[in-house]
Amino acid sequence: MPKIKRIYLDHAATTPVDPVVFAKIRPYFSEKFGNPMSVHSFGQEAMAAVDQARVQVAYFLRCQPKEIVFTSGATESNNLAIRGTLKAYQAKKENQGVIPHIITTQFEHHCVLNTCQELEKEGQIEVTYLSVYADGLVRLADVKRALKSNTILVSVMYVNNEIGTVQPIVEIGQLLREAHSVERIARNSKRSTFRDTRSKILFHTDATQAVNYFDCDVNKLDVDLLSLSGHKIYGPKGVGALFIRDKSAITHVQSGGDQEAGMRAGTHNVPGIVGMAEAIRQIKSSKSKVKNNEILKLRNYLIKKVLKEIPKSHLNGSLDQRSPNNANFRFDDVEGEGLILSLDMEGVAASTGSACSSGSLDPSHVLLALGLKHEQAHGSLRLTLGKSTTKQEIEYAVKILKKIVSRLRKISGDVLKEFK
Numbered sequence: 203m204p205k206i207k208r209i210y211l212d213h214a215a216t217t218p219v220d221p222v223v224f225a226k227i228r229p230y231f232s233e234k235f236g237n238p239m240s241v242h243s244f245g246q247e248a249m250a251a252v253d254q255a256r257v258q259v260a261y262f263l264r265c266q267p268k269e270i271v272f273t274s275g276a277t278e279s280n281n282l283a284i285r286g287t288l289k290a291y292q293a294k295k296e297n298q299g300v301i302p303h304i305i306t307t308q309f310e311h312h313c314v315l316n317t318c319q320e321l322e323k324e325g326q327i328e329v330t331y332l333s334v335y336a337d338g339l340v341r342l343a344d345v346k347r348a349l350k351s352n353t354i355l356v357s358v359m360y361v362n363n364e365i366g367t368v369q370p371i372v373e374i375g376q377l378l379r380e381a382h383s384v385e386r387i388a389r390n391s392k393r394s395t396f397r398d399t400r401s402k403i404l405f406h407t408d409a410t411q412a413v414n415y416f417d418c419d420v421n422k423l424d425v426d427l428l429s430l431s432g433h434k435i436y437g438p439k440g441v442g443a444l445f446i447r448d449k450s451a452i453t454h455v456q457s458g459g460d461q462e463a464g465m466r467a468g469t470h471n472v473p474g475i476v477g478m479a480e481a482i483r484q485i486k487s488s489k490s491k492v493k494n495n496e497i498l499k500l501r502n503y504l505i506k507k508v509l510k511e512i513p514k515s516h517l518n519g520s521l522d523q524r525s526p527n528n529a530n531f532r533f534d535d536v537e538g539e540g541l542i543l544s545l546d547m548e549g550v551a552a553s554t555g556s557a558c559s560s561g562s563l564d565p566s567h568v569l570l571a572l573g574l575k576h577e578q579a580h581g582s583l584r585l586t587l588g589k590s591t592t593k594q595e596i597e598y599a600v601k602i603l604k605k606i607v608s609r610l611r612k613i614s615g616d617v618l619k620e621f622k
């Protein structure tokens with residue numbers, strides 16, 4: 203039997219490490235193995251690499267190197283952003299007895315949602331989960347309406363990991379800035395409806411799925427906190443970063459050593475940090491821009507072809523406000539899990555949604571947030587393209603997909619007939 207070639211269409215779950223990145227990382231596993239916190243030359247060598255990586259990440263985000271904290275990934279960055287902001291708030295004497303309020307969306311990654319839900323259950327915060335509507339987009343008016351006198355943090359993801367929709371981060375940043383000016387004027391004229399002691403509402407965005415394709419200049423975005431991850435951008439797994447705007451009211455949540463200026467205890471993942479910084483550097487290259495254009499063209503071709511050739515197929519979320527590598531479909535009368543397994547047997551790696559919740563049989567919380575019914579949310583498929591994706595692969599994937607959807611529909615039709 204001829205060996206089935208494997209096609210990887212799950213780049214939102216993870217990406218392969220770029221060979222250039224891999225070459226940069228290698229020495230930090232072997233001859234340059236020092237602990238950056240050691241004072242001897244081995245340590246200094248490693249610290250120099252971490253410092254250089256910090257400068258590279260800061261250059262990409264257009265911030266100061268001291269505003270970058272290296273973490274173990276976006277999950278930790280998001281936890282630090284939320285829990286650290288809360289901890290700093292609770293530490294202030296004047297805030298004793300006040301339950302702070304956090305605004306986020308219904309379709310954040312589980313590391314944001316579960317953190318908020320846990321803190322809410324413990325009675326530490328109150329949370330507003332913004333709707334995202336059928337197009338998968340947050341409305342500015344909803345953010346404005348949700349703001350309260352005790353709001354301390356707004357956390358809205360830049361690009362959704364399942365449906366790829368791009369949120370109006372610049373506009374939300376601007377809205378929050380205006381809200382602060384209004385507050386300041388009101389406070390000065392002593393007509394404040396806000397608590398006078400309240401500090402700035404911090405604005406956090408989870409940019410994990412945005413870094414490859416969108417401008418992450420933190421000043422243009424007007425964010426105070428921004429999370430990213432190495433393994434979504436052709437860098438290594440187990441490394442990430444959190445941008446923390448200078449002087450933001452945020453405290454460490456992990457106790458231990460003095461690494462990362464006390465913001466994140468634990469020995470640095472030097473190869474990971476070096477690799478993530480190199481991956482970020484690659485994004486700015488002109489080659490990468492050309493690639494992203496090709497990815498967009500291929501993705502548009504894929505969407506057009508699927509919607510044309512497969513009956514009763516639909517695209518989930520807005521087409522225009524969407525990451526160039528993402529296509530998320532639903533097929534009437536088809537189970538997503540069956541689809542994924544059948545595709546895998548034919549050599550096509552895809553997913554129903556987030557890899558982090560693929561063990562769960564619950565329908566995607568993202569698709570439910572769009573207002574889809576349970577059975578619709580179960581029949582979805584995420585195909586995410588990457589640098590190596592070719593037109594032939596897309597042609598093959600659509601051909602196989604068409605065959606499988608028709609077969610699965612026939613099976614479910616036959617089963618239904620049996621029960622009649």
Ligand code: PMP
Nearest residue numbers: 275276277311363408410411431
């Ligand atoms: N946020 C988003 C939007 C993601 O896509 C992911 C990865 N699925 C994460 C956070 C978690 O990232 P990490 O794997 O680096 O913890």
